Amino acid sequence: MSDAHILIAREAGVLELRFNRPEKKNAITNAMYGAMADAIFAADGDAEVRAILFTATGDFFTAGNDIADFAATSGGAIAGAPRHVGRFLEACIRAEKPLIAAVQGHAVGVGVTMLFQCDLVYVAETARLTTPFIDLGLVPENASSITMPALMGHTRAFAMLGLGEPLLGRDAVAFGVANAALPAAEVETRARAAAIALAQKPAEALRLTKKLMRSPDTLMARMQQEGAIFADRLQSDEARDAFAAFLSRR
Ligand code: COA
Numbered sequence: 001m002s003d004a005h006i007l008i009a010r011e012a013g014v015l016e017l018r019f020n021r022p023e024k025k026n027a028i029t030n031a032m033y034g035a036m037a038d039a040i041f042a043a044d045g046d047a048e049v050r051a052i053l054f055t056a057t058g059d060f061f062t063a064g065n066d067i068a069d070f071a072a073t074s075g076g077a078i079a080g081a082p083r084h085v086g087r088f089l090e091a092c093i094r095a096e097k098p099l100i101a102a103v104q105g106h107a108v109g110v111g112v113t114m115l116f117q118c119d120l121v122y123v124a125e126t127a128r129l130t131t132p133f134i135d136l137g138l139v140p141e142n143a144s145s146i147t148m149p150a151l152m153g154h155t156r157a158f159a160m161l162g163l164g165e166p167l168l169g170r171d172a173v174a175f176g177v178a179n180a181a182l183p184a185a186e187v188e189t190r191a192r193a194a195a196i197a198l199a200q201k202p203a204e205a206l207r208l209t210k211k212l213m214r215s216p217d218t219l220m221a222r223m224q225q226e227g228a229i230f231a232d233r234l235q236s237d238e239a240r241d242a243f244a245a246f247l248s249r250r
Contacts, residue, residue: 008035027064044096047203095153117147135242
């Protein structure tokens with residue numbers, strides 16, 4: 001499937017997936033998840049794709065899951081419709097090709113947890129990364145209950161998840177989350193250069209190296225465990241109140 005809010009381009013062996021919904025801070029809809037999942041799964045069998053680059057238009061990388069979508073799921077309005085978020089998370093966890101992220105602006109929720117599935121991450125010094133799951137009545141997803149403490153240590157991960165403290169771009173390298181923190185205007189160029197450099201490496205050696213370094217089955221098992229609790233929480237009064245508060249702000 002394709003979606004106008006995800007721009008897909010290929011150049012120099014790099015498949016680029018660009019969040020392109022700046023008027024909604026690149027909040028991710030079901031259709032956007034579907035388009036990205038299809039592209040990432042297809043890349044595994046496509047010898048022409050050697051690396052996958054996530055980029056974004058505007059001042060936000062992404063504000064995370066579309067909250068109107070969350071509210072519709074919570075209210076049962078879209079019960080029975082195919083949900084693509086799980087396919088997207090699985091595609092990132094299982095991706096055989098390296099994933100590179102260019103985080104030129106703020107990121108929220110899944111826009112942050114997806115970075116922990118990436119192999120190289122470049123952020124703007126001015127970026128602000130937040131994971132406000134608890135404030136929404138929710139729990140961490142995308143195996144971030146494993147990946148966050150593994151990358152930054154339990155107490156720093158708990159400050160983000162428990163207190164909702166932001167991780168500032170300029171601190172992201174010290175937290176083990178990013179390879180470099182750069183002026184916003186340089187982030188995409190630097191990330192693309194890294195993706196192109198990876199695309200020129202011996203492909204099979206690169207694939208095997210990534211495979212040795214990652215444990216997708218462990219992450220998938222945790223992602224499914226979190227997902228069951230998350231789905232339950234979507235139906236909770238805490239979550240419904242939080243979605244309604246956001247959607248009726250004005
Ligand atoms: N889902 C749906 N719409 C969203 C959104 C989201 N996650 N994030 C932003 N938007 C929409 C806003 O509703 C607004 O739409 P409108 O112009 O039609 O009213 C538009 O994007 C611009 O957002 P706005 O809130 O005016 O920008 P801001 O710079 O003041 O604040 C955020 C940006 C991201 C801090 C704020 O929008 C926010 O907190 N969003 C929710 C983030 C979130 O909790 N995501 C889920 C994580 S699990």
